[in-house]
Amino acid sequence: MQRNQIKQRLLVITILYFLIALSETNLPANQKLRCTNIFETKIKGYFNTMAKALLERKRMKEEQMLINKKVTDMIAIGKTFYDKNWLLGTSGNLSSLISRDPLRFIITASGMDKGTLIKDAFVEVIGENNGSYQVTKNTSKKPSGETLLHKVIYQYTDAETIIHIHSSEAVFVAELFANKGIFTFQGYEVQKGLGFKNICEECRIPILENKENLHELANEFISRWEPSQIAFLIKNHGLFVWGRSLSEAKRCTELLQHMFEYSILKKNSEVKDKYEF
Numbered sequence: 346m347q348r349n350q351i352k353q354r355l356l357v358i359t360i361l362y363f364l365i366a367l368s369e370t371n372l373p374a375n376q377k378l379r380c381t382n383i384f385e386t387k388i389k390g391y392f393n394t395m396a397k398a399l400l401e402r403k404r405m406k407e408e409q410m411l412i413n414k415k416v417t418d419m420i421a422i423g424k425t426f427y428d429k430n431w432l433l434g435t436s437g438n439l440s441s442l443i444s445r446d447p448l449r450f451i452i453t454a455s456g457m458d459k460g461t462l463i464k465d466a467f468v469e470v471i472g473e474n475n476g477s478y479q480v481t482k483n484t485s486k487k488p489s490g491e492t493l494l495h496k497v498i499y500q501y502t503d504a505e506t507i508i509h510i511h512s513s514e515a516v517f518v519a520e521l522f523a524n525k526g527i528f529t530f531q532g533y534e535v536q537k538g539l540g541f542k543n544i545c546e547e548c549r550i551p552i553l554e555n556k557e558n559l560h561e562l563a564n565e566f567i568s569r570w571e572p573s574q575i576a577f578l579i580k581n582h583g584l585f586v587w588g589r590s591l592s593e594a595k596r597c598t599e600l601l602q603h604m605f606e607y608s609i610l611k612k613n614s615e616v617k618d619k620y621e622f
């Protein structure tokens with residue numbers, strides 16, 4: 346029997362004992378009624394407090410189970426993408442939303458090898474109104490240096506998960522199309538996997554200038570943000586992708602990476618044709 350059930354049974358026994366004892370006293374009827382009313386009010390208050398505590402405990406337990414599941418899935422994605430050379434040398438980061446109001450999410454800690462992530466490699470942060478964030482739990486680990494970007498992406502989009510990779514193809518494509526400031530494509534079948542209903546619509550991936558100051562980079566993301574956007578590139582840096590689930594963010598990262606590889610092949614063949622002819 347759980348501790349709470351024991352408490353409840355003891356309480357019921359106490360109430361019965363009190364009512365029996367009260368009925369056997371020689372107190373006038375109006376005083377007995379008054380005592381019963383006071384007791385009833387106190388008991389109701391106690392049960393309400395206990396019910397609220399139980400509901401809160403249940404909510405926290407369910408939330409922790411959800412966090413554990415997300416962490417397990419991010420560990421698996423980290424390993425998969427590390428093996429593809431997209432997260433080498435502790436680069437990149439992954440995060441997943443816990444709640445939007447207040448804004449709370451878990452993110453890989455700074456300096457973690459994404460090929461060997463463990464549960465303790467994640468840090469929980471809460472967004473603050475002043476544009477910053479705080480670590481919610483007592484830990485010696487620091488959240489990823491790019492946590493501020495994750496925060497603004499969660500604020501501006503319906504993202505539930507964000508993946509940031511440093512693949513060489515993403516860096517190269519950002520450089521190839523830097524003059525246009527955007528990488529676009531349309532009419533490709535992969536767009537269905539990216540959430541496009543019609544592949545004739547243009548997929549637009551803005552290319553931001555890399556900045557050491559994360560606040561400036563976050564402001565640039567905000568100024569370039571478009572509602573249909575699913576990702577952005579940072580010149581000389583990498584790619585940020587988000588999704589309404591971990592599997593969606595993973596799928597979009599893979600498909601965009603495919604388009605980067607394809608674009609590089611296409612550019613190479615264009616250059617080859619130009620010089621061989």
Ligand SMILES: [Zn+2]
Nearest residue numbers: 437491509583
């Ligand atoms: Zn980065």
